[in-house]
Structure formats: C-alpha cells, structure tokens
Amino acid sequence: MDLAVGQQPSNSLAYTNRVYVSHPDWEFLLSRVANPEASKIEDDALLITVNGLVFAVSPNKGIETGNIGLNSLQRRFGVFTLTQRVKVDIFESNAGLALTSVIVRVDLLAKGKVKSPLQLATEEMAGAFKAAFLSQVLQTQQPLAWDFRGTKLELIIESFQNLIPGGNCPNAGQLLQPTDVVFTKEKGAMVALSGANSGAPRDNIINPDFDFGKLGIGGLGNEFNQIFRRAFASRVFPGHIVKQLGINHVRGMLLWGPPGCGKTLIARTIGKILNAREPKIVNGPEVLDKYVGGSEERIRELFKDAEKEQQEMGDGSGLHVIIFDEIDAICKSRGSSRDSTGVSDSIVNQLLSKIDGVNSLNNILVIGMTNRKDMIDEAVLRPGRLEVHVEIGLPDEEGRLQIISIHTKSMREHKRIAPEAVEKLAELARATKNYSGAEIEGLVKSAASFAFQRNVNVKDLSQLKEEELIVEWADFQRALLEVPPRLGANSEELEVLFRNGIVPYGSSFDAIMMTLRRFVQQVRVSDRTPLLSVLLEGAPSTGKTAIAASLGVQSEFPFVRVVSADAMVGFSETAKCAAILKAFQDSSRSPLSVIVLDDLERLIDYSPIGPRFSNTVVQTLLVLLKKPPTSPDKRLLVIGTTSVAAHLEDLQLVQGFNVMLTVPQLTGPEEIKTVLREVVTSLSQKEMDDITSAISQPIGIKQLLMVTEMARQGEETVSTDRFLECLHICGF
The missing domain is CATH 1.10.8.60 (Helicase, Ruva Protein; domain 3)
Known part of the structure; x- marks a missing residue:
C-alpha cells in the first residue's frame, strides 16, 4: 500500500522508534499478515518496510487515514519529506536476523545545553534499551530517539553481529533479550559512560609498532617494563574495571640517575612510544618567569588542556603527558631557597595542587627527570604525586x-x-x-x-x-x-700512585697481598658480605697507598675511586663531607666498587697538638663505613690507609673497619737485599752486605728506594760509601 509521510501527533511517540498509522490502515495491514509469528512483535505492533527500511508500526487515532507518521530522525534516516508517498509492506523476520551483539553510539538529543558531561551507567542503560526496543529490527547507522531516566538521548546503531551472518538482510538485525548491548560515546558528546557495558573505543596507549632500536634507545628494557607496569598498565583497562579494584591511576613518576644514562632520551622518544597526543616537554628552568605570579601561571597553563577535557569528557578523557626535564630546578625543598620572593615555594605549591589537590585530575601523567633526587621536596615524591621512582642507571x-x-x-x-x-x-x-x-x-x-x-x-x-x-x-x-667513564676505574690515576711498580720484598709482604686478594674475591662472590672495609696501618713510607692502588687495579672492579686529602685542599668541613659522600653514592651505581680512603689522618685534619681533628668528617666516615650498598646486587670494598692508627683508635675510627692489617717496614737483611737487587743490578754481594749491615734500624721501602736513587745520581754504579753518605743525609 502507498501512504503519505506525515508527522507524529505527539513528541512522546518519537521516543518509541515506531511509525504510526490510522486504525483503518492498521486493520488493512493486519489483514495482509501471512505469518503472525514472524511479523507481529506485540498485540499493537507489526514489522513493516517503508521504502525498504524496516520499522515497527502501531495504530494511533491522531493519524489521518492514508498517512504514516514518522519522527524527524526516521525521516532523516530514510531521506523522506513530508507528504512524500512511500511504499509500505509487511516484513517477516527469521532466525538469522537475531542479534548476538550491537554497538550503539550515544549523544545528547539537545546538544550544547550542558556544561559538564552527564554520567550514564551503561548496565542500567542496556536493560532499559532492551525494554524500550525489544523485538524491533535495527539497521546500521539508524538514529533512535530515547528517553533514558528523563535524559533525552540520540542513539546511532554503529554495528552489530547477527546470529547467522550473511543472511538476506545483512544490514538489519532483530533486538532480542539475549542480545549484548554495548554503548560508546559519540565524538565530542557531553556524556560520560561507565560500567561493564561501556565499549568506548580505548586507544592502545602504547604504540604496538614501536622498536627501541629504531628509536635510538638501548639498554633500558627493564626500566621501560617497570614504567609500563606502574604507570600505563592500569590505563589499558576500562574505567569500570579500575573502579572495581578501588584504585586510582598513577599520576606521576620520577626518572632519576647519573647524567648520560638516558633520562632525557626517554623524554625525546616517549611521544613516539605513546599512541596518543604529543606530550608537553618542559625544561625545568623555562617555567621561571620574571613577573610576579608568572611562574605559577605557566604551571597552570600546562594543565589547562587536561582540565578542560576532563570537564567535557569525564572518565573518557584521553591521557595528557607532561614531562619536566631537570625538575629539581623548580621543585626544590620548600624553605631551602635563600631568596626573599618565595617563588620557588609557590611553584612547588602550585604543582602539588594540580597533580593531587582538591580537584585532582585523573587524565594526567607527570614525568619528572633529575640527577639530584635529594634536592626535590618530599611532598612531590609522595604517593599520589610523583610516586613511581625509576632509577635509570648504568647499562649492563x-x-x-x-x-x-x-x-x-x-x-x-x-x-x-x-x-x-x-x-x-x-x-x-x-x-x-x-x-x-x-x-x-x-x-x-x-x-x-x-x-x-x-x-x-x-x-x-x-x-x-x-x-x-x-x-x-x-x-x-x-x-x-x-674517553674514560666518569664512574669507572681510572687506571692512569691509580698507576701514578705506584709508578715504579710493586717490589715483593719478602714473606710479610706476600702474606699481606694474599690476604687482600682473598678479601677482593670475598667481596666479588659472597652474598653475606656486600661491604668489607680494610685498614692498612704502618709507619710512614711503607707503601700503604701503593698497595691499595695496585690492589684496585688488580681487582678489575669497574669502579675504583681514591679519596685523598690532596684533592680537598681548601675545602670546608661540609665540602669534604659532601665529596666523601659523593664517592660512596657513585659506588652504589656500580656492581663492584673499590674506594681507597688515603691518609685518613689528613682527611680528618688530625693534628697531635691539642689534639685537633674534624669531628664532622670523622662522623661522616663512621656512618659510611657501616652503610652497606642499597641494592642486593652491589658490592663495595673500602681500603683505608693511616700512619697513626693508635691515635685514630681513640676516635673509634679504627673500629669502623672490619679488618686492620699492618704493613711492616723492611727489617731483615734479605728484605733489603731483595729491594736493592730490584733497583740496582751492579752491586756485588760484599757491597750489599756492607749496606745492609749499616742499616741497623727498620726502614720504609719508599725511603730505601729514595736513598738508592740519590746514590745513583751522577754515578754509573752505586758505591757503598756513596750509599752510606746518602743514608746519613736522609737521617739514618
């Protein structure tokens, strides 16, 4: 039959998704039904086609005979105009039309009348949707008007899946009670969907095609795994799953570590790793402004886009990444700045309130990078703010x-x-x-x-x-x-301390070296002693520093550092403590480390007159000597040298070492002859005997070498008289 397109008699009928005819036309249509089970969905509803489009039709006394009432969305869908003549036929459904699932896009029917997104629970929507449109035939891209709990919505049938795909109506399907209904948000719609039936398209925040090698990143696989687990994994799941767990997304993380290990490199490439909008990368000092309040305004500008999108889209808002390079420039501990403006403290306060304040944002991830973690205000580092701390250390x-x-x-x-x-x-x-x-x-x-x-x-x-x-x-x-490593073992610097080599002068020396090598092996392999400290004590010029330096080279540990007083001339007590502390902190970044504390009495400014010493440096050494490495896979060997162990014992500094070894002077004739043979090859046995008999007191090996060199100056050979004369000059 042919009918003329007209309007529906009341607005309430528009939300039923049905078309309406007069009672006489309704009776005529009923008479044309051949299979009531396939065409009749309710006592007052039939399935019909209007120019090939399937609708449910019901009678209404407000419709004139010969007309068919369609709402504006139906007329738009079928491209119908008022008074247009359309062909109406009975439609018979079949089992293949049954829908197993349908995806529906949601938007407000009256757009632009709300300022913040309306929260909609999709579990309730799914039940109400099936109650309102049960047994109706839905078609792809079909618009529906719907009144859900007083909220007027416009729905678009985005896609669906039939029980038997590829039937005689591939673009149509019948909504049944078992059908799964999933709602997604129309782009730009002022609605926020939540719940298990929310199928809002979630972009994979990690680009699946990225390759660290192509991005120029190497050796950071473990760090990226930790970053993904702590900061991104929860954002992959739908919002209702996260709410069921009762947790909030991580809003901030801190990447810290020594310079040159890849923190800024991560900042350069994280935009390519994330399958989202480009992150905002800010160098810390750039936030500072010369005008009063300008720095705080720049902080607010960084979060402005995230705030606006969260107001519009709620939980459906995308992720906004803000990266602060050298964050220690703007997040120093409050009260530590000496200026009178208080700008540094105000910046910290502004940043704290934006990350996790009263109106905290859930769509941001702030990434800070620094190599001075100790300078950052502790409130910035607490959970809820920059709570994930990832150390970007030296690569293996x-x-x-x-x-x-x-x-x-x-x-x-x-x-x-x-x-x-x-x-x-x-x-x-x-x-x-x-x-x-x-x-x-x-x-x-x-x-x-x-x-x-x-x-x-x-x-x-x-x-x-x-x-x-x-x-x-x-x-x-x-x-x-x-190009030596900054945190490595500088062999040239160490070899200067034993430039003339090591002379194994006797059994006492061999015993000391064997013990020290055993300590090195213990530190290398033992899980029970990650920290071992050894004090080499003895009279001056016995070669304690040379032994310690040679052991550092022989150990082949990747980190060897010599802490000596000659590098701290003019330092204040605070500066000395800072230098010593830095050596120990640097060692914690290496798997195997050796620290040589050379000439302890000079490090602590010890003077026997008084006696006088720096208690601050002594206490620093005592604390650090007892502090094991923070990581279980780190090992540290500390070797100290001193010539006044008895005096240091009164300061309890000797007790701070695990072991004390005495480096003896040369005493026996054989030890002296061994050294002379190593240096002077032209001496006869009689000359050696005369020289050794003249040395009646113990002598340090360095003193003996110095006397021998003095005697060799200007002479082809070393005579006994010349040697004894030089020995007398040197005070023996």
Whole structure:
C-alpha cells in the first residue's frame, strides 16, 4: 500500500522508534499478515518496510487515514519529506536476523545545553534499551530517539553481529533479550559512560609498532617494563574495571640517575612510544618567569588542556603527558631557597595542587627527570604525586652492546667500519664497564675522529680519500683510553700512585697481598658480605697507598675511586663531607666498587697538638663505613690507609673497619737485599752486605728506594760509601 509521510501527533511517540498509522490502515495491514509469528512483535505492533527500511508500526487515532507518521530522525534516516508517498509492506523476520551483539553510539538529543558531561551507567542503560526496543529490527547507522531516566538521548546503531551472518538482510538485525548491548560515546558528546557495558573505543596507549632500536634507545628494557607496569598498565583497562579494584591511576613518576644514562632520551622518544597526543616537554628552568605570579601561571597553563577535557569528557578523557626535564630546578625543598620572593615555594605549591589537590585530575601523567633526587621536596615524591621512582642507571653488558650497535648502525649499513671491528663489538661492550649511554656515544665519536685524522692531509685538504675512510678496531682501542667513564676505574690515576711498580720484598709482604686478594674475591662472590672495609696501618713510607692502588687495579672492579686529602685542599668541613659522600653514592651505581680512603689522618685534619681533628668528617666516615650498598646486587670494598692508627683508635675510627692489617717496614737483611737487587743490578754481594749491615734500624721501602736513587745520581754504579753518605743525609 502507498501512504503519505506525515508527522507524529505527539513528541512522546518519537521516543518509541515506531511509525504510526490510522486504525483503518492498521486493520488493512493486519489483514495482509501471512505469518503472525514472524511479523507481529506485540498485540499493537507489526514489522513493516517503508521504502525498504524496516520499522515497527502501531495504530494511533491522531493519524489521518492514508498517512504514516514518522519522527524527524526516521525521516532523516530514510531521506523522506513530508507528504512524500512511500511504499509500505509487511516484513517477516527469521532466525538469522537475531542479534548476538550491537554497538550503539550515544549523544545528547539537545546538544550544547550542558556544561559538564552527564554520567550514564551503561548496565542500567542496556536493560532499559532492551525494554524500550525489544523485538524491533535495527539497521546500521539508524538514529533512535530515547528517553533514558528523563535524559533525552540520540542513539546511532554503529554495528552489530547477527546470529547467522550473511543472511538476506545483512544490514538489519532483530533486538532480542539475549542480545549484548554495548554503548560508546559519540565524538565530542557531553556524556560520560561507565560500567561493564561501556565499549568506548580505548586507544592502545602504547604504540604496538614501536622498536627501541629504531628509536635510538638501548639498554633500558627493564626500566621501560617497570614504567609500563606502574604507570600505563592500569590505563589499558576500562574505567569500570579500575573502579572495581578501588584504585586510582598513577599520576606521576620520577626518572632519576647519573647524567648520560638516558633520562632525557626517554623524554625525546616517549611521544613516539605513546599512541596518543604529543606530550608537553618542559625544561625545568623555562617555567621561571620574571613577573610576579608568572611562574605559577605557566604551571597552570600546562594543565589547562587536561582540565578542560576532563570537564567535557569525564572518565573518557584521553591521557595528557607532561614531562619536566631537570625538575629539581623548580621543585626544590620548600624553605631551602635563600631568596626573599618565595617563588620557588609557590611553584612547588602550585604543582602539588594540580597533580593531587582538591580537584585532582585523573587524565594526567607527570614525568619528572633529575640527577639530584635529594634536592626535590618530599611532598612531590609522595604517593599520589610523583610516586613511581625509576632509577635509570648504568647499562649492563647486554645494554651496552645494544647502545654500541645503535651508534654504529649507520657505519655498518654504509660499510664504514672494518669487519674486524664489527666482529669485536661484543668485546667492546665488555671493555666499557660503567660507561653511560652518552659516554658510549662519545667513545664511538672518538673512534670516528681517529679515522678522520688518518684520512686528512692538513697541507692539502682537497685530497680527501673518501673510499678509505674506515673505522678500524684500533680506533676503538685508542678511544677507550681517550674517553674514560666518569664512574669507572681510572687506571692512569691509580698507576701514578705506584709508578715504579710493586717490589715483593719478602714473606710479610706476600702474606699481606694474599690476604687482600682473598678479601677482593670475598667481596666479588659472597652474598653475606656486600661491604668489607680494610685498614692498612704502618709507619710512614711503607707503601700503604701503593698497595691499595695496585690492589684496585688488580681487582678489575669497574669502579675504583681514591679519596685523598690532596684533592680537598681548601675545602670546608661540609665540602669534604659532601665529596666523601659523593664517592660512596657513585659506588652504589656500580656492581663492584673499590674506594681507597688515603691518609685518613689528613682527611680528618688530625693534628697531635691539642689534639685537633674534624669531628664532622670523622662522623661522616663512621656512618659510611657501616652503610652497606642499597641494592642486593652491589658490592663495595673500602681500603683505608693511616700512619697513626693508635691515635685514630681513640676516635673509634679504627673500629669502623672490619679488618686492620699492618704493613711492616723492611727489617731483615734479605728484605733489603731483595729491594736493592730490584733497583740496582751492579752491586756485588760484599757491597750489599756492607749496606745492609749499616742499616741497623727498620726502614720504609719508599725511603730505601729514595736513598738508592740519590746514590745513583751522577754515578754509573752505586758505591757503598756513596750509599752510606746518602743514608746519613736522609737521617739514618
């Protein structure tokens, strides 16, 4: 039958998603029904087609005979105009039309009339939706008007799945009681959906296609796993799941560690890792403003977009990432600044209130980076703010190999590196213990500079042999000497302390070295003694410093640091304590470390007259000597040297060491002869006997070496008389 399109007699009928006809037309349609079970859905509702579109039809006395009443959404869907003649037929449903699931987009029917998102519970919506439209046939992209608990909504059928896909009506499906209904939010809609039936499209916040190697990041796999677990994992799940657990998302994290280990590199690449809007990257000092209140205003501007989106979208808001590089510049402990403006404290207060204040945001992630964690206000670091603290430390051997591979990738692709060097990259990774990522990059640059130098003729710069520009393995070996690690063992600095080598002068020396090597092995392998301290005491010039330095080199520990008074000339007590503390803190970043506290009496400013000493430095040493490494996989050996152990014992400094070993002077003739044979090969046995008989008192090995060198000056050989004369000059 043909009917004319008209309006529905009342607005309330628009929310039923039915079309309406007059009673005479209704009776005519009933007479045309061949299979009531397939066409009749209620006593007063049939399934019909209007120009091929399926609707449910009911009678209404407000409709004139020959007309069919459609609401505005139905007319828009079918592209119908008022008074247009349309063809109406009976529609028969079948089992294949049954819907197993349907996804419905939700928006407000009257847009622009609310200022904040309306919270809608999707579990209640699903039940009410099926009660309102049960047995109706839905079509893709069909708009529906719906009154849910007094809220007028516009629904769009986005997609669905039929019980039997590919039936005779692929774009239509019948809503039944078992059908799963999932609601998603229309883009820009002022509604916030929550609950298990919320199928709001959740973008994967981690881009599945990212590759650390392509992004230029190596050796940070464990750190990224920890960052994802603590900061991003909860955001992958729907909001109702997180609410069921009763937790809040992590709003902030702190990346800290020594310079050059990749904190800023993470900031540069995190935007490529996140499958979301670009993060805001702010250098800490850039926040500061010369105008009063300007710095606080800049902090508020950083959070403005997140606040606006949360007001509009509620829990459906996307993630806003704000990255502060060098955050210690703006988050110093309140009260520590000496200026009279209080700007630093105000910035901290403003940041605290934005991250976790009264109106806290749930759609932000603040990432701060620093190498001075100790300077940051403790309120910033508490749970709820920058609660996740990830140490970006020195890379292990596998990480160093990844970094070396990244920085030599272009060389290898363009065949600018020798095959031998490519084969030995793993060996280079083993040799770069305690190198940071930035230092490894500097190492590769240094190796390339040797290749440049080899192929450049300064006198004729026009003759460049580009084809011969190859980085050799020898270039990397030279670069290892030129670019030492900041937290490594500087062998040249240590070898200066025993420039003339070590002379094994007798059994007493061998016993000391054997004991010290046993201590090194104990620190290396024992799980029960991660910290071991040894004090070498003895008379002056017995070679205590040389023994300690040589042991540091022989140990092959990646971190060896000498703390001596000559590097602290002019330091105040506070500065000395800070320097000593820094050496111990740096050692905690290395798996195996040796610290040599050389000449303890000079470190503490000890003077026998008085006696006088620096109690602040003494207390610092006592505390640090007893403090084990913070990480279970870190080991530390501390070696101290002193010539006044008896006086230090009164200060309880000796008791702070686990073991005290005495380095003796040369006493027996055989020990003296052993040293002389090592230095002077031209002495006869009689001359040696005369010299040893003249040395009646114990003598330090350094003193004996000095006297021998004095006697050799200007002479081809060392005579007994000359030696005894020099011995007398030196006070023996």
